[in-house]
Amino acid sequence: MNLFSPITLRNLTLKNRIALSPMQQYSAKNGIPNNWHLVHLGSRAVGGAGLILTECTAVAPEGLATLYDLGIWNDEQQNAWKNIVNFVHEQDAKIGIQLWHSGGKGSLKHPNERMKPLSVEEGGWIVKSSSATDFHGVIAEEFTIAEIQKLKTNFVKAALRAVEAGFDTIELHAGHGYLFHQFYSAVINKRTDEYGGSFDNRIRFLVETIQEIRKVIPEEMPLLARISAVDYIETEDAWTLENSIELSKVLKENGVDFITASGGGFTNVSKDKVFPGYQVPFAAAIKEQTGILTGAVGMITEAGQANTIIENGQADLVVIAREQLRDPYFAIHSAKELGWETDIPWQYKRAF
Ligand SMILES: Cc1cc2nc3c(=O)[nH]c(=O)nc-3n(C[C@H](O)[C@H](O)[C@H](O)COP(=O)(O)O)c2cc1C
Numbered sequence: 001m002n003l004f005s006p007i008t009l010r011n012l013t014l015k016n017r018i019a020l021s022p023m024q025q026y027s028a029k030n031g032i033p034n035n036w037h038l039v040h041l042g043s044r045a046v047g048g049a050g051l052i053l054t055e056c057t058a059v060a061p062e063g064l065a066t067l068y069d070l071g072i073w074n075d076e077q078q079n080a081w082k083n084i085v086n087f088v089h090e091q092d093a094k095i096g097i098q099l100w101h102s103g104g105k106g107s108l109k110h111p112n113e114r115m116k117p118l119s120v121e122e123g124g125w126i127v128k129s130s131s132a133t134d135f136h137g138v139i140a141e142e143f144t145i146a147e148i149q150k151l152k153t154n155f156v157k158a159a160l161r162a163v164e165a166g167f168d169t170i171e172l173h174a175g176h177g178y179l180f181h182q183f184y185s186a187v188i189n190k191r192t193d194e195y196g197g198s199f200d201n202r203i204r205f206l207v208e209t210i211q212e213i214r215k216v217i218p219e220e221m222p223l224l225a226r227i228s229a230v231d232y233i234e235t236e237d238a239w240t241l242e243n244s245i246e247l248s249k250v251l252k253e254n255g256v257d258f259i260t261a262s263g264g265g266f267t268n269v270s271k272d273k274v275f276p277g278y279q280v281p282f283a284a285a286i287k288e289q290t291g292i293l294t295g296a297v298g299m300i301t302e303a304g305q306a307n308t309i310i311e312n313g314q315a316d317l318v319v320i321a322r323e324q325l326r327d328p329y330f331a332i333h334s335a336k337e338l339g340w341e342t343d344i345p346w347q348y349k350r351a352f
Pocket of ligand 1: 023024055098176299300319321
């Protein structure tokens, strides 16, 4: 097995083990994907990645982080995705949508305005989370039980729209300090009802959402999840790798096929914790202890490094973000470097 061995999840076969990691582009209006997203995602499909994952895509307007993020809660957004999905398919790549809700990490300005809080007067909204928490100098309100039920419905509706738009798979963004993570990590979740307190209670919202989604999407469609394997916080209530292993077991039992092990989201990760392949051990531990397929993400930048992760069985996919911004042809270049055959778009054959 190597970087260019195909892999099958349910009935979805990827031609290689390289995925484009979700990356917010802050380039949308009204949540609608446009030419930028077509070129951004399409270029990496042309460049040979087997799986293209969209940036985090909100299931409701209050699930956005900024007004420039993508959404899939209405017909216009759903329809605009189709062209991108078709183009990726024409390149013999597969495409998954990352469904997301920002929870308390919403109502922010554009990164060019340093992501400062966006007030209601400026077009922002009141942010809510598992518990009343100060996220960006603004206290998020606590979601009521009725609102939690509504959130699940938002995810189910968005999943149905994703299937309609032709996506091959759906990834739930359950990491990076966003909504699901705000529930499963006790750092944020201080609730005393059935959605807070014990481990089982804190993972309940994510597990119930998965159960509801699994009921409505096709049986043969794989369901993926990205989690924060650790909080990178040294307090007693912080989420740990052991917690992630337990969570992964439950997700697997409930029909999740694949987990990308990322990390953090509530605080800046200290520099000494970030080095090439720094989160690979998380993917390896989750894979080994639960048997679920995993994706390794974080400072994977070289063909040999990526191939070793797959050959050693530490993960089933390498999920690569910034290196594919630097080099949209990372997959083709990797095949060349490692001496393997790979498909090159016929239009570009004279160059490679
Ligand atoms: C510009 C940018 C936007 C990102 N947006 C998302 C996102 O929408 N969803 C997500 O799960 N991770 C997002 N991430 C995190 C990446 O997917 C990835 O986990 C992280 O950059 C580490 O991988 P890398 O070292 O290969 O870049 C983003 C990263 C960058 C650089």
